[in-house]
Amino acid sequence: MLRIITQQADVRAELQRICDRTHDEQVLHKQATVREVLQAVKRQGDQAVLHYTAEFDKQSLNAEELRVTGSELDAAYQQVSKELLGAIRLACRQIEAFHRQRVPKSWVHFGDDDVVLGKRYNPVDRAGLYVPGGRAAYPSTVLMNAIPAVVAGVPRIVMVTPPRSGKSIEPAVLVAAQEAGVQEIYRVGGAQAIGALAYGTQTIPKVDVITGPGNIYVTLAKQLVYGTVGIDSLAGPSEVLIIADETANPVHVAADLLAQAEHDPMAAAILLTTDPALAKNVQVAVERQLIDHPRRLDTEKAIAHYGLIVIVESLQAAAELSNEFAPEHLELEIEDPWALLPQIRHAGAIFLGYSTPEAVGDYLAGPNHTLPTSGAARYASALSVETFLKHSSIIQYSQTALEKVAGAIDILATSEGLPSHADSVRRRVQKED
Numbered sequence: 001m002l003r004i005i006t007q008q009a010d011v012r013a014e015l016q017r018i019c020d021r022t023h024d025e026q027v028l029h030k031q032a033t034v035r036e037v038l039q040a041v042k043r044q045g046d047q048a049v050l051h052y053t054a055e056f057d058k059q060s061l062n063a064e065e066l067r068v069t070g071s072e073l074d075a076a077y078q079q080v081s082k083e084l085l086g087a088i089r090l091a092c093r094q095i096e097a098f099h100r101q102r103v104p105k106s107w108v109h110f111g112d113d114d115v116v117l118g119k120r121y122n123p124v125d126r127a128g129l130y131v132p133g134g135r136a137a138y139p140s141t142v143l144m145n146a147i148p149a150v151v152a153g154v155p156r157i158v159m160v161t162p163p164r165s166g167k168s169i170e171p172a173v174l175v176a177a178q179e180a181g182v183q184e185i186y187r188v189g190g191a192q193a194i195g196a197l198a199y200g201t202q203t204i205p206k207v208d209v210i211t212g213p214g215n216i217y218v219t220l221a222k223q224l225v226y227g228t229v230g231i232d233s234l235a236g237p238s239e240v241l242i243i244a245d246e247t248a249n250p251v252h253v254a255a256d257l258l259a260q261a262e263h264d265p266m267a268a269a270i271l272l273t274t275d276p277a278l279a280k281n282v283q284v285a286v287e288r289q290l291i292d293h294p295r296r297l298d299t300e301k302a303i304a305h306y307g308l309i310v311i312v313e314s315l316q317a318a319a320e321l322s323n324e325f326a327p328e329h330l331e332l333e334i335e336d337p338w339a340l341l342p343q344i345r346h347a348g349a350i351f352l353g354y355s356t357p358e359a360v361g362d363y364l365a366g367p368n369h370t371l372p373t374s375g376a377a378r379y380a381s382a383l384s385v386e387t388f389l390k391h392s393s394i395i396q397y398s399q400t401a402l403e404k405v406a407g408a409i410d411i412l413a414t415s416e417g418l419p420s421h422a423d424s425v426r427r428r429v430q431k432e433d
Ligand SMILES: NC(=O)c1ccc[n+]([C@@H]2O[C@H](COP(=O)([O-])OP(=O)(O)OC[C@H]3O[C@@H](n4cnc5c(N)ncnc54)[C@H](O)[C@@H]3O)[C@@H](O)[C@H]2O)c1
Pocket: 033, 056, 057, 131, 132, 133, 134, 135, 136, 141, 162, 188, 189, 190, 191, 192, 213, 214, 215, 216, 217, 218, 235, 236, 237, 238, 263, 264, 267, 328, 369, 370, 371, 372, 373
C-alpha cells in the first residue's frame, strides 16, 4: 500500500531515505560483489565475463558467442512486426531531430595583438553503450544511447546488453541498434559488461566513455570504473516525483507512479499533493491498477519501500521538497504548470500538464530518457551529444601579445615558486644585447 504522510511528519528524512536508496548501507554488500566482478574481468578478461554471465544471467556462452553475428542482426528484422518497426523509426526520427538541435561547434576568436583563442570539439574514439535487459528489454534505450553518439560522430560504437533466455537478445533491441547505426553488439550485462568495456577483454574492446542506464549493479560498476573511462551520469533505478493539485486525475497520477515503479523493485514513485482527497484517491487507484499487473510482485516492492504520498501545504512547499530530492522525472499535474516551473531547479526531465505522461519522454518526444537518479540531478544532466564530445582549448599568442603579459606571468610564476615557468616566458621576450 502506498503510504500517505503529511508535511508535518518528518518528510525530509523520509524523502532523503528514498533518494539515498542506491548509496545507503544496504547496498554495501552489492558493492563488494561489483568490486569482485570488476577485478576478475580486469585480470581474466573473457573468462570472467563468461563465468559471471553464467552465474548472474544463467546463460552459458563461449567466447565466440559473445558477439552478435551479422546473420542474427539480419534475422531480427524478420522477427519484429511492421507496426513495431514503424514505431521504432518514428522514435528514431524524433530523437535524432532533438539531438541535432544544438550540437556544439568548434570556434575560434581573433583578439587584439593577434591573440587567437577557441575551443575545438572532437568525439571520443570509442563509446560503449549499456542497454539494460534484466527485467525488461529496452529498444528505446538503444535509441537514446546510440543516436547522440552517432550525431557526435563517434567512429566506433559498441553496445552491450545481457543475454536473455536461450542466449538470445530481443529482436527489437537488435533492430533498434541497426536503425540507429550500431552493428557491434556483445551479449553481456551487469557489472561484468561495464568491466569489459572499461578494461577491454580478448573479445570486447576497451572504450573511452560508457553510457546508459541500468540497475544497481550496473550503476555501482559505472561509479567504480569512472576515471579509467568516462561515464555519462549515474542513471540507476528509475524515479518519478509528481506534483499534483486538486485538478489532477487520480487514475492518471496512479498510472504514472506505477509506470516508474514497474521498472525495478528499487524504483521510486512519489506524489506531493496539496489535496488530501486526491491523495486518498491515488492510493486506492494504485491498489486497483496493481491487481492484474503482470509485474505485480516487483512493482509492489518498489511501492512499499520507495513509494510515498505527501500532503503538502502549498505548491511552493512541493517545489522546495522536489528541489531537495532532485528527481529523475518530475511531472507537474497542476492547473498552471508554467507558473510553478521557475521554482523548479533540479530535475532530470520536467513534464508539464495533464497530457504529458512521462511515457511520452520515455519513448519518443525526443529528449533523452537516460537521466540522473538518486539526487544526481543536482549536478548532472540527461545523456546528450555532449556526453560523447570533449573539447581542446586553442591558444595562440603573437610576440607582441606575449611581451605585454610577460611581467604578469613572471610575478605569478615566482609567487608559485616555479622559476622555469617564468624563465620560459622571459627567454622569449628578453632583448638580446
Ligand atoms: N535512469 C535511467 O535513465 C533509466 C532508463 C531506463 C532504465 N533504467 C533502469 O534500468 C534498470 C534495468 O534493470 P534490469 O535489471 O532490468 O537490467 P540491467 O541490464 O540493468 O541488469 C541486469 C544485469 O544485472 C546483473 N545482476 C542481476 N542480479 C545480480 C546479482 N544478484 N549480482 C550481480 N549482478 C546481478 C546481471 O548480470 C544482469 O545482466 C532499472 O533499474 C530501470 O529502472 C533507468
